Amino acid sequence: MNRLTKRTQKGAALKLDNPRTEKEARKQLHDKYLLAIEKLAAYEDTGLTPEEIMDGKMLTGWIPCSERLPSEEEFLKSYLRNHYAAEFLVQIYGASRPTTLYYRDGVWFDDDFDKYNVIAWMPLPEPWEGDKE
Structure with a gap:
């Protein structure tokens, strides 16, 4: 799975890839936001709860x-x-x-x-x- 976030060694979630300017930071945030919305829509399209996905029902149904x-x-x-x-x-x-x-x-x-x-x-x-x- 391609992650939208990265974690620091202390466990904090990072959203950006070391932007050099404020404009670059805004673009990265906008792009990550659009990707997050697409991933959320794909998840919601499954109709499964997080528990069902963790149990493997999304993969097999067994x-x-x-x-x-x-x-x-x-x-x-x-x-x-x-x-x-x-x-x-x-x-x-x-x-x-x-x-x-x-x-x-x-x-x-x-x-x-x-x-x-x-x-x-x-x-x-x-x-x-x-x-x-």
Whole structure:
């Protein structure tokens, strides 16, 4: 990441790159301000909170089971979409690829009701509806 600021050895944030004149300082401040606004807009466009970004959700969307399991709201949303069971994209311990499994009461299972050790999960994306013309 390209930083807009630099830190001194004491931890203070510096905004300018050693301007030689007041005019140069004003230009640097103006340029840094415009860059900061662009970076803020890009962050806001993600729709994620700082906590979600720090948790890695911005990068992958995967939620480790050690962190949390699907909430009641996530369960109901998935269940209502499927009308059968709450289905999620999961990574099974030891598997090389993700798959979909159902979830209920802390248990991950397939169509045959076989149980699996899931290490991470994410909600399924909304179904593609194609061009609506």
